[in-house]
Amino acid sequence: MDVLPSKEREREKTSAFVVLLFLVEDDDNLIEKNVLILLFSSFLFQLVFLGLFFFHFIIILFSQHKNLLKHTKGFRGRSKNCFRVAIRRLQKSWQYGYRDRRVKRREWSKFWIQKIQAGVRQYSWRYSQFMGSYKQSGMKLDKKILAELAANEPFAFRSVVQIVEHTSNKSKL
Incomplete structure (x- = not known):
């Protein structure tokens, strides 16, 4: 021993x-x-x-996980708590956001075109002919502003239509 x-x-x-x-x-x-x-x-x-x-690496990883889980607030199920599931869900949500921002712009553009078309039809113009003559007239209002004028300011929109009529060489129909 x-x-x-x-x-x-x-x-x-x-x-x-x-x-x-x-x-x-x-x-x-x-x-x-x-x-x-x-x-x-x-x-x-x-x-x-x-x-x-390696301690500082653990702290960095923990803070990265914590920051990522802040972005998943409001998600359902494990995708708000579990890092493995949350990172996949978050990446997919970013993809949806990227896609849908473009869809939103497209939808708003369609909406503005409908408003302008409704306003122009009152003065017996077609949308395509009006926009062609409008661009030749040199006015710099965009579709959003034209749509607002057509919907809310009929007298101002009428003056825009009159300017386009005077500057255009083509007939309305």
Whole structure:
């Protein structure tokens, strides 16, 4: 039986306490926190200090996951909590948003054309002929403004139609 000297035996039995300082990001404020780690053996002590080299990577990954999960607020099921599911859902929602922004512009353009067409028909013009003559007249109002004039300001729209009539060389029909 191998007998150790009393000092070495005490060193093995006693636990080593280490205080580590690290920074945690919380609501854009850096907070210094003290962490007390109880190390039971020298092997665990070495593992902890080897792990400290990669500690900042863990903090970065955690903050990235946290920021991504902020974007998934309002999603249903695991897609708001679970990172693996949330990242796929979020990417798909970005795709839908990209697509639907273009669809929205297209729909609004159709809506403006309908308003202009309804306003121009009152003065016995067709939309395509009116827009061709309008562009030749050199006026710089866009379709959105023309639609607003046709819907809400009939006298102002009438003056635009009269200017287009005077500058156009073609007949209305």
